[in-house]
Amino acid sequence: MTGTAGTAGTAGTPRRASLAEGGWRRIIRDQPLIPLVILLAVLVALLEVAKPGIVSGNWLATTVRAAIPLAILAACQTLAMLTGGIDLSVGAVASMAAFLMATLATGQGPVVAIAIGLVAAMIAGLVNGIGIGVFKVHPLIMTLGMSLVVLGLMSVYQLLMVRSGTLIPDPILWLGSGISFGFVPNSLLVFVPIAALIVVGLRRSGYGRLLFAIGDNPIAARLAGTRIWQVHVALYILSAILAAVAGILITGVANTATVSLVEQSVLPSVAAAVIGGTSIMGGRGGYAGTIVGALILTVLTTLLTVLEMPEAVRQVLFGAIIVAVAAAYTRVTGEA
């Protein structure tokens, strides 16, 4: 490839150009984090130019605090996309877990309420996994249908529980929106272990490799003895649990709980994973990029708010940027 051409060492001008280009491409292909971090830094610099003095310890804390739930939701997409799937039910499932927790917290106590939220999410994930793994339903359709079911059930539940009201327990508020020492959001306590587990788990654990294997070549994975349906079931349960955690954190930030609180974060969660370099066709990507992707989207939103762009312009730019970044990846890696 271009890399070996460079090591041959003859220094003609065209070859040097191709070496430079090849090196650049290789960096993006093998180390997608580097250009992503540069992009993030550029955005932060633009923000500082647009509104001098905005970048501070407190700004850092609020930005990270806003990015963490998005990054967790994007983790669901990253894991699903690695197998060639997608999980569009994260919004409904996250809202469900948060809403169950908030309505049950008064009567049952916060611990039981959170547990019920997580269990309900796991059931939704289990059904997703069975549909996708056993019945071979397209993940897009399965999770879309599941989000309708969950949303409908929660609307019914909401009418039943209209009297009890919602309560966000204090520990959740502290965890979701609290900031320690002026620049450390408390939600890092939840996020750092999750992120570490996913980043390391994807690279080092057998299960992580199975996700890549299934996404890369499902037939080869099956012939190698992988029970694909079991991997899918575990994946979508895991995804639902992560979504539930994100939902509960988001209630902590927003200090409210509704049945569609997280719905608006579904598309950005897909966008974060795509920007982070995970291919929707499966087999390529990782979680570190996704985290930076979530940060980029958060900073971008702040930047557009600071520039007083109307919501409509923000949406247009958002979409355009996703297409541009995805196209850049495809060009560079030579695959979808």
Add this chain to the structure above:
Amino acid sequence: MSSGLAAVPRDRAEIIERAGSWARRNMWTLGLLGLLVVAFAITKLLQPNYGPAAIQGLAINILPIAFAAVAQAIVVISGGIDLSVGPMMALASVTSAVLMKGQSDLFAVGVVLGVILLGLAVGAINGALVVVTRVPDIVVTLAMSFVWAGTALLILNTPGGGAAPWLMAIISGPLGSPWLPKAMVVLAVIVGVLWLPLRRSTLGLTLYAVGSSRLAAFRSGVAVGPTKIVAYALTGFFSALGGLALTATGGVGAPVPGSYTLQSIAAIVLGGVSLAGGRGGVLGPIIAVIVLALVRTDLFFAGVDPNWSTAIQGAILIGVVMFGSLVAMRRVRA
């Protein structure tokens, strides 16, 4: 298909055999028709005075979703998927409503044609991006759904504008018999005039071929890229019709697309269009739209909390897809 038409069947056995194979090929659509009859029967049972007026209301209600379903069906048949159908409808709806308000009838005709061309252009942009960037369809159209939704909001921030009276009249009320709503006729005529000849043409064949197997289509000399762009342009075209239907039914432009993208996907899946591409038509999805609307009506008449209907719709979607894939798996094994 065309060869079947050309040759005159010789004897009864052959006719029966032809009919049998036709029925097998269209099993899913026939099943849906059966389901439609059952749904109508249940509706009539639940609400004995369900009559022409209710059917006209139903026809007007489903018109935008039916166009959305046709739009989605075409792109999925050609092997893609378009998650920006809803926003494209919103864009067409606000553009038409803003331009039409307070203008003459003749001007409104120009607006309608212009909006349809806009739909073609918007769809072609989606398609060109998919082809040129080689980014997966889902990602491109997901991102473009932001773009079109934002553009619609830029044009009109809140529901407003107006619709030409003739546009509203064209779909309301019956045509001849009170059982034949105008909206249904409009749908049938547009789909019949545009889609049926197209499907029989070379272009239609290439759409199915590309959806069925890109590689095989390419090796048979089909220009895969342009075909995909045409498919997306057609999707934009029918989305624009859906947006015009939105304006016509509501009388104003609606900048927020609602859940038309999701409903269009649900309808095509129920309607027997394979998400893998190359299989299905537009009749199935239209019938599926009617069935889904009737299910909602039935639930309402049965006194079920409307919130349940969302959950039930999702459950139906999942259930039917699971059933379909079970059938497909059986077929593979057999």
